[in-house]
Amino acid sequence: MEFTWSDDDERFRVELRAFLESRAPGKPPKGASERLTWVKSWHALLVDNAYAGPSWPVAYGGMDLPFSRQVVYQQEIARARVPAHPGTGVQIAAPAIIKYGTDEQRRRFLRPMLRADVVWAQGFSEPEAGSDLPALRTTAVRDGDRYIVSGQKVWSSSADIADMLFTLVRTGPAGSRQAGISYLMIDLRSAGVTVRPLRDLTGGSGFTEIFLDQVVVPVDNRIGGENEGWTVTRTSLGHERAAGALNQAAMYRRVVTELQALATLRGATGDALTRQRLARIECAVRIMTLNAMRTVSDIIRLGEPGPASSVSRLFNSTFEQELHELAVDILGMSGVLGRSDPDAVEHGRWTWGFLRTRASTIGAGTAEIQRNTIAERLLGLPAEPVAG
Numbered sequence: 001m002e003f004t005w006s007d008d009d010e011r012f013r014v015e016l017r018a019f020l021e022s023r024a025p026g027k028p029p030k031g032a033s034e035r036l037t038w039v040k041s042w043h044a045l046l047v048d049n050a051y052a053g054p055s056w057p058v059a060y061g062g063m064d065l066p067f068s069r070q071v072v073y074q075q076e077i078a079r080a081r082v083p084a085h086p087g088t089g090v091q092i093a094a095p096a097i098i099k100y101g102t103d104e105q106r107r108r109f110l111r112p113m114l115r116a117d118v119v120w121a122q123g124f125s126e127p128e129a130g131s132d133l134p135a136l137r138t139t140a141v142r143d144g145d146r147y148i149v150s151g152q153k154v155w156s157s158s159a160d161i162a163d164m165l166f167t168l169v170r171t172g173p174a175g176s177r178q179a180g181i182s183y184l185m186i187d188l189r190s191a192g193v194t195v196r197p198l199r200d201l202t203g204g205s206g207f208t209e210i211f212l213d214q215v216v217v218p219v220d221n222r223i224g225g226e227n228e229g230w231t232v233t234r235t236s237l238g239h240e241r242a243a244g245a246l247n248q249a250a251m252y253r254r255v256v257t258e259l260q261a262l263a264t265l266r267g268a269t270g271d272a273l274t275r276q277r278l279a280r281i282e283c284a285v286r287i288m289t290l291n292a293m294r295t296v297s298d299i300i301r302l303g304e305p306g307p308a309s310s311v312s313r314l315f316n317s318t319f320e321q322e323l324h325e326l327a328v329d330i331l332g333m334s335g336v337l338g339r340s341d342p343d344a345v346e347h348g349r350w351t352w353g354f355l356r357t358r359a360s361t362i363g364a365g366t367a368e369i370q371r372n373t374i375a376e377r378l379l380g381l382p383a384e385p386v387a388g
């Protein structure tokens with residue numbers, strides 16, 4: 001299925017493409033802190049030129065684009081290969097702030113987040129609360145106009161480069177589950193915060209563990225009512241699953257074409273089974289684009305992605321694993337050479353992708369949890385039994 005774009009959409013595409021071609025920041029610098037500065041200045045430039053936040057309100061630095069232009073925007077961003085936004089705030093916390101924050105909080109948090117002046121990380125998971133998030137135990141005790149927060153968070157992506165943490169804390173009694181959770185913004189530079197990077201399968205440290213020891217947080221940093229954080233969280237989690245759906249689909253359209261080129265170059269297309277797997281991947285990337293469009297049109301129509309975002313999430317995460325499995329099979333023995341090996345094909349990108357995507361069916365809710373959501377909330381099947 002192909003879509004046609006209006007003349008206005010095409011004019012927008014031409015203008016955006018010209019902007020990206022003339023202003024794209026080129027190759028990243030070597031050091032980690034130089035790279036972060038480089039990424040941040042790119043996003044500040046986008047906001048300052050009104051080319052950031054395609055779905056965000058204009059008042060907070062966004063573009064508030066209609067559906068078709070959001071699709072065009074993501075296609076052009078993927079084509080230009082410009083750096084992604086640092087941290088996870090824009091896609092996950094911002095929708096919750098826009099919906100449940102006060103005007104003062106929207107003013108304080110949103111624009112600096114979009115410009116990447118302030119980088120945000122997500123602190124939801126805990127050692128004993130991942131899939132079962134309502135079991136979380138980090139406590140926030142009210143003391144006048146502040147909370148005293150203690151506990152531990154884990155798997156927080158990019159928290160080592162972040163300034164702020166959007167997090168969930170227990171403000172109700174122990175065991176109060178969803179009814180005793182608040183949504184709190186914590187300054188990671190506060191006394192009592194320790195962030196420790198965790199090494200992952202790729203050799204990098206994409207995520208961290210965070211220790212909170214009597215951290216003082218102003219009550220003004222709470223989004224939504226006290227003990228009413230679960231409603232806010234559902235907005236965040238829905239957007240996390242829908243996050244970047246369009247952007248990911250546009251990016252993978254390019255990657256699949258590159259995979260097809262790799263197969264041709266390595267002489268793998270003579271093999272019938274490989275051709276069959278390539279055809280499956282080609283079909284899947286087209287389905288991914290349609291799913292992404294459905295998710296974004298749901299957000300525009302209903303204000304929320306809804307449980308259908310679990311379909312996109314499950315589909316995309318298994319897709320990216322399958323794609324990289326095929327890539328390393330095509331590479332054969334060369335597939336074992338990592339990014340640091342000078343003989344690695346395309347600087348080891350396929351092998352790195354293979355390792356990185358092992359985590360895709362865990363992050364943002366595991367594949368099993370997405371299947372539960374699809375079964376219960378979309379298909380109306382009986383709810384899973386609650387233990388105890």
Ligand SMILES: Cc1cc2nc3c(=O)[nH]c(=O)nc-3n(C[C@H](O)[C@H](O)[C@H](O)COP(=O)(O)OP(=O)(O)OC[C@H]3O[C@@H](n4cnc5c(N)ncnc54)[C@H](O)[C@@H]3O)c2cc1C
Pocket residue numbers: 088121122123124125126127128129130131132154155156157158207359360362363364365366367368369372384
């Ligand atoms: C790359 C990556 C990035 C992440 N980034 C962040 C982040 O920025 N911030 C953050 O807060 N968290 C983050 N996470 C954590 C992620 O949300 C959790 O890992 C995830 O929710 C699973 O929780 P868990 O690891 O505690 O596993 P568990 O919940 O202990 O699950 C263990 C296994 O049991 C299965 N299982 C559990 N419950 C059920 C059930 N009811 N039905 C069927 N099967 C079930 C699971 O599917 C899984 O296979 C990230 C994780 C990854 C991998």
